[in-house]
Amino acid sequence: MTARVGADDLALLVLGLPFASFLLLALVRPLRRSAPAAAVVSIVAMALAFVAAFLTLQGSVRRGAAVSPSTTWSWIPADGGPMATVGVMVDELSMWMLLLVTLVSLLVQVYSWAYLADEPRSSLGRYYAYHSLFAFSMLGLVLSPTFLQMFIFWELVGLCSYLLIGFWYDRPAAARAAVKAFWITKLGDLGFVAGIVMLWSVTGTFDFWTLFTMGSMGTLPVEALPPIMFLIYLGAVGKSAQFPLHVWLPDAMEGPTPVSALIHAATMVTAGVFLVTRAFPLFRLTPDVLTLMAWVGACTALLAASMACVEADIKRVLAYSTISQLGYMMTAAGAGSPEAGFLHLLAHGVFKALLFLGAGIVIHVFHTNDVFRMGGLRRQAGVWLPFLIATLALAGVWPLPGFFTKEAILADVLEVRRWGPFVLLAVTAFLTAFYMFRVVFLAFFARPHGRRHGEPHVPLAMSAVCWLLGALTLALGLQQAFLSGHHEAGGPRWLPWLSLTLAGAGIALAWAMYHRGAIAPARVAALLGPIDWMARRRYGLDALFAGLYRGLLLALARLIGWIDRYLVDGVLNVLSAWTLRAGDRLRGLQTGQPQDYVYGVAFGALLLFVLAHWRLR
Amino acid sequence: MPLGAYLTLAALVFAIGLFGVLTRRNAVGILLGIELMLNAVNINLVAFARFHADLAGILFTLFTISITVAEVAVGLAIVIVIFRVRRTVEADHLDLLRG
Numbered sequence A: 001m002t003a004r005v006g007a008d009d010l011a012l013l014v015l016g017l018p019f020a021s022f023l024l025l026a027l028v029r030p031l032r033r034s035a036p037a038a039a040v041v042s043i044v045a046m047a048l049a050f051v052a053a054f055l056t057l058q059g060s061v062r063r064g065a066a067v068s069p070s071t072t073w074s075w076i077p078a079d080g081g082p083m084a085t086v087g088v089m090v091d092e093l094s095m096w097m098l099l100l101v102t103l104v105s106l107l108v109q110v111y112s113w114a115y116l117a118d119e120p121r122s123s124l125g126r127y128y129a130y131h132s133l134f135a136f137s138m139l140g141l142v143l144s145p146t147f148l149q150m151f152i153f154w155e156l157v158g159l160c161s162y163l164l165i166g167f168w169y170d171r172p173a174a175a176r177a178a179v180k181a182f183w184i185t186k187l188g189d190l191g192f193v194a195g196i197v198m199l200w201s202v203t204g205t206f207d208f209w210t211l212f213t214m215g216s217m218g219t220l221p222v223e224a225l226p227p228i229m230f231l232i233y234l235g236a237v238g239k240s241a242q243f244p245l246h247v248w249l250p251d252a253m254e255g256p257t258p259v260s261a262l263i264h265a266a267t268m269v270t271a272g273v274f275l276v277t278r279a280f281p282l283f284r285l286t287p288d289v290l291t292l293m294a295w296v297g298a299c300t301a302l303l304a305a306s307m308a309c310v311e312a313d314i315k316r317v318l319a320y321s322t323i324s325q326l327g328y329m330m331t332a333a334g335a336g337s338p339e340a341g342f343l344h345l346l347a348h349g350v351f352k353a354l355l356f357l358g359a360g361i362v363i364h365v366f367h368t369n370d371v372f373r374m375g376g377l378r379r380q381a382g383v384w385l386p387f388l389i390a391t392l393a394l395a396g397v398w399p400l401p402g403f404f405t406k407e408a409i410l411a412d413v414l415e416v417r418r419w420g421p422f423v424l425l426a427v428t429a430f431l432t433a434f435y436m437f438r439v440v441f442l443a444f445f446a447r448p449h450g451r452r453h454g455e456p457h458v459p460l461a462m463s464a465v466c467w468l469l470g471a472l473t474l475a476l477g478l479q480q481a482f483l484s485g486h487h488e489a490g491g492p493r494w495l496p497w498l499s500l501t502l503a504g505a506g507i508a509l510a511w512a513m514y515h516r517g518a519i520a521p522a523r524v525a526a527l528l529g530p531i532d533w534m535a536r537r538r539y540g541l542d543a544l545f546a547g548l549y550r551g552l553l554l555a556l557a558r559l560i561g562w563i564d565r566y567l568v569d570g571v572l573n574v575l576s577a578w579t580l581r582a583g584d585r586l587r588g589l590q591t592g593q594p595q596d597y598v599y600g601v602a603f604g605a606l607l608l609f610v611l612a613h614w615r616l617r
Numbered sequence B: 001m002p003l004g005a006y007l008t009l010a011a012l013v014f015a016i017g018l019f020g021v022l023t024r025r026n027a028v029g030i031l032l033g034i035e036l037m038l039n040a041v042n043i044n045l046v047a048f049a050r051f052h053a054d055l056a057g058i059l060f061t062l063f064t065i066s067i068t069v070a071e072v073a074v075g076l077a078i079v080i081v082i083f084r085v086r087r088t089v090e091a092d093h094l095d096l097l098r099g
Helices: A002-027 A029-033 A035-059 A092-115 A121-143 A147-168 A172-203 A208-217 A222-239 A245-254 A257-266 A268-278 A287-309 A314-334 A338-366 A381-395 A401-415 A419-445 A460-483 A495-516 A521-527 A529-536 A538-589 A594-616 B003-023 B027-052 B055-086
Strands: A070-076 A084-089
Touching (some): A002 A029, A002 A035, A002 A084, A002 A092, A002 A121, A029 A035, A029 A121, A035 A092, A084 A147, A092 A121, A092 A257, A092 A268, A092 A338, A092 A460, A121 A147, A121 A257, A121 A268, A147 A172, A147 A222, A147 A245, A147 A257, A147 A268, A172 A208, A172 A222, A172 A245, A222 A268, A222 A287, A245 A257, A245 A287, A245 A314, A245 A538, A257 A268, A257 A338, A268 A314, A268 A338, A287 A419, A287 A529, A287 A538, A314 A338, A314 A401, A314 A419, A338 A381, A338 A401, A338 A460, A381 A401, A381 A419, A381 A460, A381 A495, A401 A419, A401 A460, A401 A495, A495 A521, A521 A529, A594 B003, B003 B027
Antiparallel strands (some): A070 A084
């Protein structure tokens, strides 16, 4: 029992440290204006939080399934128990998430120090304040024991994402991307909030553990559940960039690259997957929503992968690959094994952060995002080796973590006989290897384009972080390959060979097209005419949303504006105009001539006399 | 003489004063009209005091006369100040209060 209390306190410490750092940076002006101090405060807080998260995981003891892992305090008191509670839920899921979030946050903050060294000092303070707030919000989301608390932190991470995408708010593209990300995720959040309110109205609680217990005892009103879980799933669709709400994520790449690594690859976008994993005991009761989840996830994975194949911007390629991998995780949850999706989430968080940070170095060196204008970075061993490890991990090559987690997902999808999603995911695996190696060959192996001024200088902090993440990726893979027997993952015997073949084929095709030059990319594009045409136009979805926005939302706004201007304001304007006009007419009576007033008084007196006389008679 | 005669005289004086106030264009003339109206009231007061054998009316008249003196002093002072500032005491031109 003492260990139990310790875990809660440690979890609160993990939550409190970034918040304290945020408060310090936000409220103490000199601290914010001085970049080194702000960075030190934020990084030290994050490092301590990481240590605390690690100790939480170390000190945790396995408890029986009957004991609630959450500690709550009453928040909104009401008759018959509090209406809402807040607290922390420390279980296996949240502890691993804590570790991932604190680790990636810490590394990204260290990396940012070198990456954003040219920024003005005051805006760097702002950057670290946002980062601390984000870490706090994300950790709060992870630790939430109730839907309500999770929703609050869910919106907070959305806010931080908005603030950090728009970090360079003087760039119109960044400001636009921030707004787009905010309101497209809000579309999903509307579903989420409606869902939890409906859930509360049928069950009377927001608490996960209570709901799970009700679910396992069969006291949950199952017939009311499908629409509720669908609405909650919508929140996950928005946050985790699932089709058709994925359009905000590629644009979010307008933010600084470390932000993309932390928020739009490793942590925040996985919040949707985390939500589904956390609430899976409820999703399990609604097979229709799970089927939808699997299909949408698989379609998202394939669509995003196809768009990544024709994208020239290195960060956008990575963004599409993030969407694609999120699709994988959602499909896993839809196939009934969120554990596989969650493992993929953890591994993906590590190697995708590495990919983004590596891409940050590449952009730092070339001063462009366009892969076709890069090349020849192979001499910079400090950069390309970690990037290659992460690419291999993403492509799913043995013995790196992506291979095992992806295979586990495929095995689970196969096990429940969802052939459609399985085929889509398999094609995606091939495309993943292809588009990632396309980037690698173009950026690192191609002949350098144009002249560069001497050897590019890569700051030590940046390459050190990349190496660390690369080593971690490798260690994770080796650990899974040799220490914990992955044969327990299940699935037929041919499955590993299939995924390896697909990955190998993708790599080989990329090699033939972009390195060897044996196959001209233009010919392949011509062969796949319509698909290429559609993928380059992002399947018209961005245009569709823009059209919806301009056609529907702005038209509605114009209509409401007209009603406000001419009906609501009109009535008041007419009233006030009449009053004014009446006053204008009446003021002619006030001539300013004393004698006119005397006339008035005299006639008034006369009138009174006449009236009095008439009354008395 | 009956009371009615006094009252008729007072009414005539009041009417003449009112006529003066209404028709004079000169501020001094207006003041004179006001004086006439006040004195008409005095005549009334004295007449009623006499016929009702009540000294209060006469006392009131004394007060009214002294107050009238003060009023005329203030009124003439205002007229002089207006003349200094506007170079006129014509009532038609003094319309600062016009709406």
